[in-house]
Amino acid sequence: MGMTMTEKILAAHAGREKVAPGQNIWVNVDVLMTHDVCGPGTFGIFKKQFGPDAKVWDPEKIVLIPDHYIFTTDPHANRNLEILRTIAKEQNLKYFYDAHSPAYKGVCHVALPQEGHTRPGEILIGTDSHTCTAGAFGEFATGVGNTDAALVLGTGKIWLKVPPTMRFIFDGPPPPYLMAKDLILHIIGEIGVDGATYRAMEFAGDGVLALKVEERMTLCNMAIEAGGKNGIIEPDDITLAYVKKRTDKPFTVVKNDEDASYYSERVFKSADIQPTVARPHSPENRATARELAGTKITHAYIGSCTGGKITDMQAAARVLLGRKTAVPTFVVPATMEVARAMEHEKVDGATLKQVFESAGAQIAPPSCAACLGGPPDTFGRLNGREICISTTNRNFPGRMGSKESQVFLASPYTVAASAVRGRITDPREFL
Amino acid sequence: MEEIIEGKAFILGNNIDTDQIIPAQHLVYNLDDPEERKNFGRFCLSSVPPELSGLPNGHIPFIEDGECASEYQIIIAGGNFGCGSSREHAPVALNMAGVKAVVAESYARIFFRNAVNGGYLVPFETPQRLIDHIATGDRLRIDLQAGTLTNLDNGQTFSLSPLGDVAEILKAGDVFAYARTAGLY
Numbered sequence: 001m002g003m004t005m006t007e008k009i010l011a012a013h014a015g016r017e018k019v020a021p022g023q024n025i026w027v028n029v030d031v032l033m034t035h036d037v038c039g040p041g042t043f044g045i046f047k048k049q050f051g052p053d054a055k056v057w058d059p060e061k062i063v064l065i066p067d068h069y070i071f072t073t074d075p076h077a078n079r080n081l082e083i084l085r086t087i088a089k090e091q092n093l094k095y096f097y098d099a100h101s102p103a104y105k106g107v108c109h110v111a112l113p114q115e116g117h118t119r120p121g122e123i124l125i126g127t128d129s130h131t132c133t134a135g136a137f138g139e140f141a142t143g144v145g146n147t148d149a150a151l152v153l154g155t156g157k158i159w160l161k162v163p164p165t166m167r168f169i170f171d172g173p174p175p176p177y178l179m180a181k182d183l184i185l186h187i188i189g190e191i192g193v194d195g196a197t198y199r200a201m202e203f204a205g206d207g208v209l210a211l212k213v214e215e216r217m218t219l220c221n222m223a224i225e226a227g228g229k230n231g232i233i234e235p236d237d238i239t240l241a242y243v244k245k246r247t248d249k250p251f252t253v254v255k256n257d258e259d260a261s262y263y264s265e266r267v268f269k270s271a272d273i274q275p276t277v278a279r280p281h282s283p284e285n286r287a288t289a290r291e292l293a294g295t296k297i298t299h300a301y302i303g304s305c306t307g308g309k310i311t312d313m314q315a316a317a318r319v320l321l322g323r324k325t326a327v328p329t330f331v332v333p334a335t336m337e338v339a340r341a342m343e344h345e346k347v348d349g350a351t352l353k354q355v356f357e358s359a360g361a362q363i364a365p366p367s368c369a370a371c372l373g374g375p376p377d378t379f380g381r382l383n384g385r386e387i388c389i390s391t392t393n394r395n396f397p398g399r400m401g402s403k404e405s406q407v408f409l410a411s412p413y414t415v416a417a418s419a420v421r422g423r424i425t426d427p428r429e430f431l
Numbered sequence: 432m433e434e435i436i437e438g439k440a441f442i443l444g445n446n447i448d449t450d451q452i453i454p455a456q457h458l459v460y461n462l463d464d465p466e467e468r469k470n471f472g473r474f475c476l477s478s479v480p481p482e483l484s485g486l487p488n489g490h491i492p493f494i495e496d497g498e499c500a501s502e503y504q505i506i507i508a509g510g511n512f513g514c515g516s517s518r519e520h521a522p523v524a525l526n527m528a529g530v531k532a533v534v535a536e537s538y539a540r541i542f543f544r545n546a547v548n549g550g551y552l553v554p555f556e557t558p559q560r561l562i563d564h565i566a567t568g569d570r571l572r573i574d575l576q577a578g579t580l581t582n583l584d585n586g587q588t589f590s591l592s593p594l595g596d597v598a599e600i601l602k603a604g605d606v607f608a609y610a611r612t613a614g615l616y
Contacts, residue, residue, distance in 0.1 A: 024596055026615065037455075037458045037459075037518070038517075038518065038519070040461065040462070040463075041461075041462040041463070041519065041520075044461075044462055044463035048463075049607045068455075068458075069459065074459055076459035076460060076461070076467075077459045079461070080459060080461075127517060127519075128516070128517055129515065129516050129517040129541055131517075143517035143541055144517060144541065144544065144545075145517055145518070145519030145522075145541065145544065145545035145548065145549065146462070146519040146545075146549075147519060147545065147548045147549040147605065147606060147607075148544060148545070148548055148606070151548075151606055151607065151610060154616065155610070155615060155616045157610075157615060159606070159610075161596075193446055193511060193514060194446075194510060194511040194514065194537060194539070197511070197537065197538075197539065197540060198540045224515075224541075227511065227514065227539055227540070229540060282446060372450070372455040372516070373450075373454060373455045373456055374455055374456055375456050375459065376456065394448070394450070394515060396448040396450045396451060396478075396515060397450070397451055397478055397479070397480050398450055398451065398454050398478035399448075399450045399455075401456075403454075403478045403480060
């Protein structure tokens, strides 16, 4: 019997001809990514285990991207940025995108592909659960803790239990009012927040292949919200065009064997799916925007690795063009590349930045910002009993700051439409 | 890994995510500094909604104000414990608070890996949902060899699922010790 993409990538990196779900194997890692929240601790463990003068296994395979707590006066957070600088110098790391420098990029999961670090067929390990985003490029990508990452720093290896693959097939291109966020919230509502625990989630079908790279990233990004080990999409011409524009490094495209076996296969008709929202306090609390229509909100937030990409900004701007927001609306482009694009990409003659500003939204420089709350002075943070609709990925108690706040998750279309009304709104009213 | 773990129970519900275990604003402390590290204990489980903190009645703080260690050493939880972010600060926080074991119906895998690979605590699974049978404050005893959890206050005994492959890592102490014995480096 054949293997799935995930199994084939893992087998190739374990030096085996074949692996099967459930097997524990040691694999070689192609790229290790860490950031300001987990980088200092990871290198702390590395030094404790491998010695104070130890060198990392390959300084060209580590990507250091500060992105979480950048624009804050918190002294501990700023100290952590300093620690990263020391590490990068000491270890002679080739890829260090330092905060407050021209090299700064912003949110790691969006910066990694933009800088050419995500390539089909590879294994990417990151100290962040949303590392699974990179599965959109046909690679095995997963998040780990500091200890696992420290072992990778020293040896280039990690142990993994081979996950079985759940396939989610979208039949037909999504209608114009839907975004990848609706599709993935629909799936999570269907299978629950532990519905894919320790399994690969593969997204397939012409509905998925009709999506741009950034939208595919949204699907894989939220695999972790269903407990998935990784999200993955077979590379096609769209993937390869994106990757080859950003890197000269060779890579191997891996696809499912025709006789691969799957844990499960679900087929959705894209046209049947509605603009979808996850109610507080869990991504699995699915409702349609129509069902929640009229629910009062006090804040709207557009940003993060999930909902701060250029396609997300374009979508939100399409709705906000010529309209005013009724509640405080916070916009945080994921990366510098997105922020720059917002200054020249236009809808109806106005740049995205102009559209947001005319609508009364506030724009901050790229970072993770309030997606995960962060220090009290974080832009857009919920500090009291706010009710926020957000393009981010998690609405756990206290996730965006105060544990008294409430977060609804939705697509950039739905968030923008709701910002205009001050109430949850189905974006079809504006599109 | 200790053969016998004893302590008081703290009961939590389903889907306890790592933001509830250690809210993101506290991730700034240095894990390598013994004094700063205590803060992870101080703020452990501080984002659990009060009504769900210490079931069945709730409204029981896991950590008393200003303290860094908890009077509860064993967490009993429902399904999908540790979901969400990959922050290793979560098992570290529980460890710093003095937690020796978590007994849950199931785990999110990154938390499970972190707990095991870092040797911070023992994550047991149970075939039965224990949160309906044990109350916060009950005195418990876990017997690793026998694979049982006993409520010392009423004598009730429950079985624990075998630890499986990860027992080797827990026995070694952490993944580094395990990797060395496996000849990895």
